[in-house]
Amino acid sequence: MIPISLVPVRILLVDDTPTNLKVLSEALQGQGWKTLMATDGESAIEQAEYALPDLILLDVMMPGIDGFETCQRLKANAKVQHIPIIFMTALSDSINKVRGLELGAVDYITKPFQQEEVIARVKLHLSISHLNQSLQTKIAEQAETEAQLQQLAQELEQRVRDRTAELEISLHQLKTTQLQLVQSEKMSTLGQLVAGVGHEINNPINFVSGNLKHIDDYTRDLFALIQMYQRKDSAEDIAEFIEDIDLEYVAEDLPKLIKSIHEGVHRLKDISLSLRSFARSDISSKTEFQLREGIESTIMLLKHRLKANEKHPEIQIIRQYAELPPISCYPGQLNQVFMNLIANAIDAFEEKNETRSYAEIVESPNMIWISTEIDRSNQTVLIRVKDNGLGMLPEIQSQIFEPSFTTKPVGKGTGLGLPISRQIVNEKHGGQLECRSIVGEGTEFTISLPI
Numbered sequence: 001m002i003p004i005s006l007v008p009v010r011i012l013l014v015d016d017t018p019t020n021l022k023v024l025s026e027a028l029q030g031q032g033w034k035t036l037m038a039t040d041g042e043s044a045i046e047q048a049e050y051a052l053p054d055l056i057l058l059d060v061m062m063p064g065i066d067g068f069e070t071c072q073r074l075k076a077n078a079k080v081q082h083i084p085i086i087f088m089t090a091l092s093d094s095i096n097k098v099r100g101l102e103l104g105a106v107d108y109i110t111k112p113f114q115q116e117e118v119i120a121r122v123k124l125h126l127s128i129s130h131l132n133q134s135l136q137t138k139i140a141e142q143a144e145t146e147a148q149l150q151q152l153a154q155e156l157e158q159r160v161r162d163r164t165a166e167l168e169i170s171l172h173q174l175k176t177t178q179l180q181l182v183q184s185e186k187m188s189t190l191g192q193l194v195a196g197v198g199h200e201i202n203n204p205i206n207f208v209s210g211n212l213k214h215i216d217d218y219t220r221d222l223f224a225l226i227q228m229y230q231r232k233d234s235a236e237d238i239a240e241f242i243e244d245i246d247l248e249y250v251a252e253d254l255p256k257l258i259k260s261i262h263e264g265v266h267r268l269k270d271i272s273l274s275l276r277s278f279a280r281s282d283i284s285s286k287t288e289f290q291l292r293e294g295i296e297s298t299i300m301l302l303k304h305r306l307k308a309n310e311k312h313p314e315i316q317i318i319r320q321y322a323e324l325p326p327i328s329c330y331p332g333q334l335n336q337v338f339m340n341l342i343a344n345a346i347d348a349f350e351e352k353n354e355t356r357s358y359a360e361i362v363e364s365p366n367m368i369w370i371s372t373e374i375d376r377s378n379q380t381v382l383i384r385v386k387d388n389g390l391g392m393l394p395e396i397q398s399q400i401f402e403p404s405f406t407t408k409p410v411g412k413g414t415g416l417g418l419p420i421s422r423q424i425v426n427e428k429h430g431g432q433l434e435c436r437s438i439v440g441e442g443t444e445f446t447i448s449l450p451i
């Protein structure tokens with residue numbers, strides 16, 4: 001089919017014989033096509049460049065440059081090389097036909113002309129050329145689309161880069177916030193600690209002051225008795241007074257009261273020592289520290305949570321300490337790690353105990369095993385904190401070191417205990433904090449520290 005176009009089809013006829021031109025021209029015009037004419041190769045090339053015809057009918061034998069030469073030049077010219085060329089040659093001339101086709105012509109027609117054949121071939125090659133051109137346009141369009149796609153991809157890449165940069169900034173901010181949170185977590189641990197210690201101090205103070213009241217009464221009675229002796233009161237009066245004040249009981253009770261006051265004072269001293277040891281947060285430099293001392297002071301400060309109460313008997317702590325050399329570390333921070341691990345174990349017991357009666361708990365009591373050992377081959381010390389609490393499901397266990405991950409009710413857990421502990425152990429001490437847990441059996445945390 002011939003392309004429908006507003007511009008009529010134009011065909012350049014090249015032949016040195018005017019009669020040929022005339023015959024051809026009439027035949028083609030009969031199809032509604034416009035014809036252009038040239039009588040030699042040079043002017044054919046000129047016209048082709050100038051008028052850009054849709055097709056060229058080219059005679060082989062011409063004076064000056066012949067059809068082949070003309071064809072060669074046209075095909076070498078970027079401006080016109082797309083225009084289909086049909087050679088016109090004598091019927092017998094099969095060598096010429098082949099040569100023409102080799103030079104880039106699309107077809108040939110033989111003289112003398114068969115009008116119908118010429119028209120049919122021209123029509124065919126116009127269609128092919130048209131198809132070709134739309135194909136070229138399509139290819140060009142596609143190339144453009146590809147270029148656009150490429151540009152889009154580049155833009156996208158740039159956006160990803162920008163976004164990554166933004167994300168990095170956010171991450172940095174997040175880390176800063178996290179550090180601030182760490183600080184506030186420290187504060188809340190400290191808050192809990194102070195409350196616990198307050199509770200802990202209250203006990204000995206209460207019984208010391210209660211005992212002092214009795215001692216006060218007893219001393220008053222004893223002085224009165226001495227005065228009776230000094231006044232040389234009658235033996236009956238003295239005997240009666242001795243009975244009144246129950247001297248026998250006082251003699252028995254007074255040493256007990258004093259002993260118990262001693263205990264109370266001793267306990268207060270312990271607490272004060274533990275507090276001092278716990279609060280040794282040598283932030284700027286490492287100190288030689290006996291880990292055992294840190295663990296003990298932590299246990300002491302958590303005593304109020306370990307004691308028996310109406311819900312459960314005392315939580316037992318089983319210690320297995322190895323002979324360890326002092327370790328160079330930040331004691332205040334390691335104590336915080338011990339505190340977090342032991343507090344977590346106690347929390348796990350509390351949750352576990354919710355569904356058990358007192359008798360059931362007595363039957364299988366809450367226990368925490370704390371051990372230290374030294375691995376000389378690896379030059380590390382290992383500190384284990386193990387409990388027989390609830391244990392954890394693997395999907396929980398995989399998240400416990402994520403900041404803010406908690407399974408505890410709002411207000412109870414911040415989910416920062418373990419991430420902070422890991423940060424302290426890994427980053428501050430070049431060690432490792434690992435967890436192993438089995439649901440229904442319990443959990444074991446292992447801290448390993450390089451010596």
Ligand SMILES: Nc1ncnc2c1ncn2[C@@H]1O[C@H](COP(=O)(O)OP(=O)(O)OP(=O)(O)O)[C@@H](O)[C@H]1O
Nearest residue numbers: 344345348400406407408413414415416417418443
């Ligand atoms: N010994 C343990 N037994 C069972 N689950 C534990 C134990 N230790 C930690 N977990 C689980 O890991 C979670 C994260 O512990 P982490 O100490 O980081 O935060 P938290 O105890 O929930 O809150 P916070 O310590 O800030 O008060 C806990 O909520 C709990 O589910």
Ligand SMILES: [Mg+2]
Nearest residue numbers: 340344417418
């Ligand atoms: Mg915790």
